Amino acid sequence: MTSATSPTSTTPVTTPARTSEEAAGGIGSSPVRPDGTTKVRGEFAYSSDLWHEDMLWGATLRSPHPSARITGLDIAGALAVPGVYAVLTHADVPGVNRYGLEQPDQPVLAEDVVRYQGEPVALVAADHPETARRAMERIRVDYEELEPVTDAQAAAEGKGPAVHPGGNVVRHVPIRRGDPRATADVVVTGTYEVGMQDQAFLGPESGLAVPAEDGGIDLYVATQWLHVDQQQIVAALGLPPEKVRLTLGGVGGAFGGREDLSIQVHACLLALHTGKPVKMVYNREESFYGHVHRHPAVLHYEHGADRDGRLVYVRARIVLDGGAYASTTGAVAGNAATLGVGPYDVPNVSVDCWGVYTNNPPCGAMRGFGAVQAAFAYESQMDKLAQACGLDPVEVRTRNAMSEGTVMPTGQVVDSAAPVAELLRRVRDMPLPAGPSGEPDLRRLPGGVSNTTHGEGVVRGVGYAVGIKNICFSEGFDDYSTARVRLQAVGGEPAATVQTAACEVGQGLVTVLQQIVRTELGVEQVTVEPMDTSIGSAGSSSASRQTYVTGGAVRAAALAVRKGLLGRVGHVPGELSVSGGKVVSTRDGVLADIVDVLGDDVLEETVEWRHRPTESLDPETGQGTAHVQYAFAAHRAVVDVDTELGLVKVVALDCAQDVGKALNPQAVLGQIQGGSAQGLGLAVMEEIQTDGGLIRNPSFTDYLIPTVLDMPPMNIDVLELADPHAPYGVRGVGEPPTISSTPAIVAAIRAATGKPLTRVPVRPEHII
Amino acid sequence: MRLNVTVNGEPKQADDVWEGESLLYVLRERLGLPGSKNACEQGECGSCTVYLDGVPVCSCLVAAGQAEGHDVRTVEGLADGDTLDPVQQSFVDAGAVQCGFCTPGLVVAAHDLLHRVPDPSDEEIREALAGNLCRCTGYEKILDAVRNAAATS
Numbered sequence: 001m002t003s004a005t006s007p008t009s010t011t012p013v014t015t016p017a018r019t020s021e022e023a024a025g026g027i028g029s030s031p032v033r034p035d036g037t038t039k040v041r042g043e044f045a046y047s048s049d050l051w052h053e054d055m056l057w058g059a060t061l062r063s064p065h066p067s068a069r070i071t072g073l074d075i076a077g078a079l080a081v082p083g084v085y086a087v088l089t090h091a092d093v094p095g096v097n098r099y100g101l102e103q104p105d106q107p108v109l110a111e112d113v114v115r116y117q118g119e120p121v122a123l124v125a126a127d128h129p130e131t132a133r134r135a136m137e138r139i140r141v142d143y144e145e146l147e148p149v150t151d152a153q154a155a156a157e158g159k160g161p162a163v164h165p166g167g168n169v170v171r172h173v174p175i176r177r178g179d180p181r182a183t184a185d186v187v188v189t190g191t192y193e194v195g196m197q198d199q200a201f202l203g204p205e206s207g208l209a210v211p212a213e214d215g216g217i218d219l220y221v222a223t224q225w226l227h228v229d230q231q232q233i234v235a236a237l238g239l240p241p242e243k244v245r246l247t248l249g250g251v252g253g254a255f256g257g258r259e260d261l262s263i264q265v266h267a268c269l270l271a272l273h274t275g276k277p278v279k280m281v282y283n284r285e286e287s288f289y290g291h292v293h294r295h296p297a298v299l300h301y302e303h304g305a306d307r308d309g310r311l312v313y314v315r316a317r318i319v320l321d322g323g324a325y326a327s328t329t330g331a332v333a334g335n336a337a338t339l340g341v342g343p344y345d346v347p348n349v350s351v352d353c354w355g356v357y358t359n360n361p362p363c364g365a366m367r368g369f370g371a372v373q374a375a376f377a378y379e380s381q382m383d384k385l386a387q388a389c390g391l392d393p394v395e396v397r398t399r400n401a402m403s404e405g406t407v408m409p410t411g412q413v414v415d416s417a418a419p420v421a422e423l424l425r426r427v428r429d430m431p432l433p434a435g436p437s438g439e440p441d442l443r444r445l446p447g448g449v450s451n452t453t454h455g456e457g458v459v460r461g462v463g464y465a466v467g468i469k470n471i472c473f474s475e476g477f478d479d480y481s482t483a484r485v486r487l488q489a490v491g492g493e494p495a496a497t498v499q500t501a502a503c504e505v506g507q508g509l510v511t512v513l514q515q516i517v518r519t520e521l522g523v524e525q526v527t528v529e530p531m532d533t534s535i536g537s538a539g540s541s542s543a544s545r546q547t548y549v550t551g552g553a554v555r556a557a558a559l560a561v562r563k564g565l566l567g568r569v570g571h572v573p574g575e576l577s578v579s580g581g582k583v584v585s586t587r588d589g590v591l592a593d594i595v596d597v598l599g600d601d602v603l604e605e606t607v608e609w610r611h612r613p614t615e616s617l618d619p620e621t622g623q624g625t626a627h628v629q630y631a632f633a634a635h636r637a638v639v640d641v642d643t644e645l646g647l648v649k650v651v652a653l654d655c656a657q658d659v660g661k662a663l664n665p666q667a668v669l670g671q672i673q674g675g676s677a678q679g680l681g682l683a684v685m686e687e688i689q690t691d692g693g694l695i696r697n698p699s700f701t702d703y704l705i706p707t708v709l710d711m712p713p714m715n716i717d718v719l720e721l722a723d724p725h726a727p728y729g730v731r732g733v734g735e736p737p738t739i740s741s742t743p744a745i746v747a748a749i750r751a752a753t754g755k756p757l758t759r760v761p762v763r764p765e766h767i768i
Numbered sequence: 769m770r771l772n773v774t775v776n777g778e779p780k781q782a783d784d785v786w787e788g789e790s791l792l793y794v795l796r797e798r799l800g801l802p803g804s805k806n807a808c809e810q811g812e813c814g815s816c817t818v819y820l821d822g823v824p825v826c827s828c829l830v831a832a833g834q835a836e837g838h839d840v841r842t843v844e845g846l847a848d849g850d851t852l853d854p855v856q857q858s859f860v861d862a863g864a865v866q867c868g869f870c871t872p873g874l875v876v877a878a879h880d881l882l883h884r885v886p887d888p889s890d891e892e893i894r895e896a897l898a899g900n901l902c903r904c905t906g907y908e909k910i911l912d913a914v915r916n917a918a919a920t921s
């Protein structure tokens with residue numbers, strides 16, 4: 001158990017006292033991140049910073065229509081522009097012109113139809129980005145516009161034209177538990193909507209493709225999973241895997257938005273075609289078209305309970321709009337369905353979730369991945385139930401809270417800590433912020449320095465929410481990571497290197513991997529090598545899984561190296577360990593310096609590590625042990641609402657989360673704070689607005705994300721209830737805080753206004 | 769066109785600059801200074817913040833020609849050799865850096881704030897950094913970093 005931060009604290013307070021066995025900078029401490037200094041100096045090489053002698057700039061011509069037939073395509077005008085080196089269309093894709101994370105349904109470049117606004121149609125390589133832009137204006141594409149399919153609900157019901165030959169249902173996930181006809185004394189129903197959220201990572205999609213002498217390609221790119229990119233690129237280019245080599249460029253945030261391909265195949269095509277290095281960088285507008293978003297959702301819920309507020313049944317129908325291509329819609333639907341009743345013990349469950357195709361922007365992974373949408377609905381329902389039963393919102397939740405041993409709606413037994421009630425009690429018992437007193441500071445009021453109120457019409461509200469997330473990949477996926485650890489003497493000191501293909505996207509994985517090696521090898525100097533495809537896959541930096549899975553792989557490799565090292569000492573009395581650069585015996589203390597045991601030799605081990613397997617869901621009943629691990633966070637939000645103008649100021653956003661084991665307490669807090677902020681964004685401001693399939697706000701002027709003025713101070717309680725199945729007991733950290741933050745804030749706005757607020761983001765017109 | 773500009777104390781010259789290029793583009797693509805970042809290129813995110821004649825500006829909104837003959841200081845010009853500026857060191861120590869894409873702009877904005885207001889209140893820090901978007905940290909540790917830098921410098 002680590003302690004809470006106070007809003008005014010200036011130093012991290014969760015750093016526990018280091019025990020004598022722990023290596024300096026090992027697990028449980030918060031050493032500075034190895035890339036921190038280069039990042040503050042402006043010297044860290046992001047993928048958009050890459051440069052090569054003689055390089056060209058690539059650009060992408062995109063469809064202006066959400067649905068159209070392409071009846072003509074003429075590139076001659078563009079080719080005639082001085083400084084243009086290549087103009088490519090689907091006819092120039094040498095391999096299979098299809099890719100996709102779950103199913104290859106998306107063309108690298110459109111053929112005869114376009115299915116969303118922004119779909120790539122042609123590529124240009126030129127000597128200057130402006131030359132490329134002007135050349136794109138000279139590509140003539142003839143479109144026959146079609147009526148776009150934009151109604152996801154109708155798509156789920158099989159109505160309307162099919163966006164793809166197989167129909168518009170990407171996946172239907174039913175979950176059935178107990179009595180489907182159960183009845184209850186208290187019944188609450190509601191229909192909820194979640195708008196389309198954007199990951200809004202700051203570093204734009206970008207990369208540099210360099211043609212190689214062997215006819216292959218070297219691609220430097222910002223991504224979340226190098227090997228799944230490589231697989232898709234290989235298929236599109238028609239090259240063997242060894243000729244498509246990827247290295248991670250510096251990544252400016254991801255949050256799910258870099259799971260799907262963006263520039264990868266395009267840059268490689270242009271580079272192979274021109275024989276020159278090609279750099280591609282999206283601008284912010286193009287970025288809104290160039291990656292998938294969080295699925296918008298419509299969720300119909302019915303909760304039945306006894307008069308004491310104990311749940312008897314939950315029935316739900318959830319429709320997720322996947323847009324034009326499948327991306328990860330199937331897995332998102334699986335999550336929304338299996339986690340659809342929330343962290344509660346419910347004997348009778350009937351959930352149906354559909355992920356569908358439309359001609360809206362493609363949707364896929366974003367932090368929280370299906371759990372976010374469901375949580376807004378089930379937590380809104382829990383507040384409704386509390387009201388119907390005359391109960392406090394925390395009380396109704398704790399009465400129904402799941403715990404270790406609970407059977408999920410899928411039949412899966414929860415076999416590690418699930419402190420749902422405890423998390424709720426902790427946020428409830430945190431100190432509340434002071435109310436307004438004296439002359440109000442405009443900067444603390446809704447509307448801020450816009451000077452829209454001096455406190456008149458402002459009402460305070462408090463709301464609670466708790467959420468659940470699966471950690472790691474689910475439903476039988478072979479989810480593994482590969483790690484190589486090397487130990488040798490360098491300049492008379494023991495030094496370790498760790499190599500993986502796991503993408504550092506900002507979360508601090510590079511620090512955690514160093515910490516693990518320090519702890520297991522007793523060596524302070526640990527270097528993390530660049531991430532590339534010269535080693536086996538690490539899986540995705542998604543699903544809050546890298547510390548668990550790649551952390552597990554690195555630990556296993558380090559333990560194998562340690563075994564080799566101690567084996568060289570031979571048989572001596574006592575148990576051997578390594579610490580502070582020395583080999584230590586429990587009986588005789590320090591036996592030798594590690595460097596002396598090593599001599600000139602290098603010890604190296606490579607390990608492929610898997611978490612325990614999961615099962616697929618029964619397609620009729622949704623039964624199956626589908627998830628590796630469950631994680632939980634709870635929030636309490638305090639808001640001030642200007643009830644005359646509908647403006648909201650979030651005054652406090654407090655959080656309690658169980659992380660199993662905080663390998664790096666400072667980074668854990670950073671994840672909770674950042675995740676909570678993204679939940680705040682979805683609650684009150686963030687939505688990609690579409691109209692007839694067209695995006696109306698593809699810019700940071702019109703798509704708002706929280707600023708430092710929007711984000712309140714947070715009290716945070718971090719619990720460390722070890723999961724015995726996970727390395728070090730860790731429980732994934734990144735996603736849970738994004739899930740409960742949104743419904744807690746909306747509950748607080750409801751408490752202040754009495755309005756039903758069934759849609760996020762909440763807008764002023766919903767309040768007044 | 770040819771552009772003459774002083775960057776981080778050194779006179780620099782760039783040739784064949786297209787008139788539509790921004791100061792940000794010239795710094796990043798022509799002068800080998802990619803530290804200033806290109807997150808929105810429309811003045812909303814602050815990632816490209818540099819000093820222009822001592823005043824912080826979004827370099828994406830400054831036409832390169834407007835910088836002709838002027839003095840620019842970028843994030844690359846804040847440290848004294850191997851010694852980080854106190855603001856930079858505080859960002860590293862406080863955990864204010866995750867993906868780091870917003871960091872150069874925030875470091876310059878915070879550097880400017882502490883130059884003007886050596887001991888800012890939380891409200892003053894928030895107001896000064898309101899033009900800089902960060903998507904990773906939720907800002908809490910950035911506030912810690914600025915408070916620490918104010919306390920130690």
